[in-house]
Amino acid sequence: MAEEMNNKLKYREQYRFWTDKKVSQLSFHNNLLLTLGLAMLGYWSKNNSVFSNLVINCEADIEWSIVIFILGFASIIVSIVAGFILSLSRLYDLRLTSNISLTKMRAADESIELELNDPIKPSCKDSIKSPTESPIEILFDVSWNYKYYKISKNEIKNTDEFHKKLAAARQKASNLGHLTWQLVQWQTLSMLIGVILFIVTLFIK
Numbered sequence: 001m002a003e004e005m006n007n008k009l010k011y012r013e014q015y016r017f018w019t020d021k022k023v024s025q026l027s028f029h030n031n032l033l034l035t036l037g038l039a040m041l042g043y044w045s046k047n048n049s050v051f052s053n054l055v056i057n058c059e060a061d062i063e064w065s066i067v068i069f070i071l072g073f074a075s076i077i078v079s080i081v082a083g084f085i086l087s088l089s090r091l092y093d094l095r096l097t098s099n100i101s102l103t104k105m106r107a108a109d110e111s112i113e114l115e116l117n118d119p120i121k122p123s124c125k126d127s128i129k130s131p132t133e134s135p136i137e138i139l140f141d142v143s144w145n146y147k148y149y150k151i152s153k154n155e156i157k158n159t160d161e162f163h164k165k166l167a168a169a170r171q172k173a174s175n176l177g178h179l180t181w182q183l184v185q186w187q188t189l190s191m192l193i194g195v196i197l198f199i200v201t202l203f204i205k
Contacts, residue, residue: 026090026184033191034083037076044073044198065204072197075190082187085139086180092142093176096149100169103151107162138175 142149149169156162 026180029184030083030086030090030187033079033187037080037083037191037194040076040194040198041073041080044069065201068197068204069201072194072201075194075197079187079191079194082183082190086183086187088143089139089176089180089183092139092146093173093180095146096142096169096173096176099150100166100173103156103166103169106153106156138172138179142172142176 149165149172151162151165151169155165
């Protein structure tokens with residue numbers, strides 16, 4: 001029995017340790033790609049004459065160096081936008097999760113039994129979508145209606161409403177978590193495409 005309890009404590013500490021590492025690495029990854037993206041945009045905007053030489057003419061020959069540069073430039077912008085949205089998504093995810101943890105602690109102090117059903121997780125096909133919301137709707141809903149999802153100390157005493165609100169907050173936090181990792185993929189992939197295309201332009205000038 002004592003060995004089983006020790007194992008539970010050990011696994012719990014391992015989970016907490018690696019969760020902290022995951023959050024730290026996610027922040028570092030986002031900051032690194034944002035910095036790299038902004039630096040690349042600044043450098044290429046200042047040291048490249050593509051935009052000044054850009055001419056829209058349907059009869060002119062295609063200048064592939066310009067086409068590839070513009071595609072790379074657009075990919076970097078997509079990466080930066082995804083990074084900013086990722087930061088906002090992560091912020092509200094942490095706010096919501098911390099409030100849920102505080103609510104659980106307050107419920108335990110009041111000896112209230114919690115109904116903790118697992119949130120609905122999107123399938124691979126649906127990706128980050130919940131049954132009725134798009135990714136942008138998820139983030140906009142939480143940022144605009146955060147007060148609705150935040151549970152105060154007084155609301156815990158109203159058991160029925162409390163459980164409904166807790167379930168809604170946990171579902172929304174789960175949706176934000178899936179949104180965060182999908183944005184990481186978009187940010188990383190678009191940055192990789194942008195870097196490759198910019199390197200290609202150096203060899204075809």
